[in-house]
Amino acid sequence: MPIDKDPAMSIYDEYLVGPEWLAGHLTDPNLRVCDCRFTGDPGSSRQAYLDGHLPGAVYSCWLDELCADDVRVTTFLPPPEKAATSLGRLGITTDTDVIAYADNASLYATRLWHVLRHYGHAKVRLLDGGLEAWLAAGQTLETGQVVAQPVTFRPVPHPRPPASVPSRAWRHPAPAWPNRGNH
Numbered sequence: 001m002p003i004d005k006d007p008a009m010s011i012y013d014e015y016l017v018g019p020e021w022l023a024g025h026l027t028d029p030n031l032r033v034c035d036c037r038f039t040g041d042p043g044s045s046r047q048a049y050l051d052g053h054l055p056g057a058v059y060s061c062w063l064d065e066l067c068a069d070d071v072r073v074t075t076f077l078p079p080p081e082k083a084a085t086s087l088g089r090l091g092i093t094t095d096t097d098v099i100a101y102a103d104n105a106s107l108y109a110t111r112l113w114h115v116l117r118h119y120g121h122a123k124v125r126l127l128d129g130g131l132e133a134w135l136a137a138g139q140t141l142e143t144g145q146v147v148a149q150p151v152t153f154r155p156v157p158h159p160r161p162p163a164s165v166p167s168r169a170w171r172h173p174a175p176a177w178p179n180r181g182n183h
Contacts, residue, residue, distance in 0.1 A: 016127075019127065019128075019139055026055055030095055033098075034101070035059045037049060042061045042063055056142075058148045062112070065078070066111050084152070092121070098124040100124065103132060109130065
């Protein structure tokens with residue numbers, strides 16, 4: 001599933017796939033589909049997955065796997081060791097093409113996207129429209145648990161900017177302005 005650089009592609013194709021595209025690629029050997037739905041607690045979220053998910057999808061609970069252990073502040077990312085264990089359990093290596101989905105605007109799928117990107121894995125996209133779009137396109141669900149073959153995920157954390165540098169400036173350097181002297 002390498003990202004096609006066809007000039008007719010939308011810039012969003014680098015981040016999103018449609019239900020029709022995904023249905024046609026479910027048997028790709030390097031593809032991993034991850035169900036990231038969260039219904040309010042881990043137990044009911046796992047049950048929603050077991051009751052029906054995209055064919056071949058593994059389940060990822062963001063609160064258990066994609067956060068720091070201290071979940072009083074759930075915005076903290078997991079440390080590299082925890083990310084490596086969690087992502088490896090999902091069957092994700094540096095060569096895996098990952099498609100994440102959820103429901104209700106894919107909020108929790110974006111968490112997996114963010115963790116993967118943070119730890120150096122760029123081959124991740126979201127299912128455009130999530131579970132609702134999949135069903136609206138006439139696609140089917142399967143029930144039960146899919147267990148991925150555990151693999152080794154090697155996180156490559158992004159370097160952090162100095163604390164005094166605003167993160168936006170660090171990612172997008174300011175243009176070079178001509179030196180106008182001290183007038």
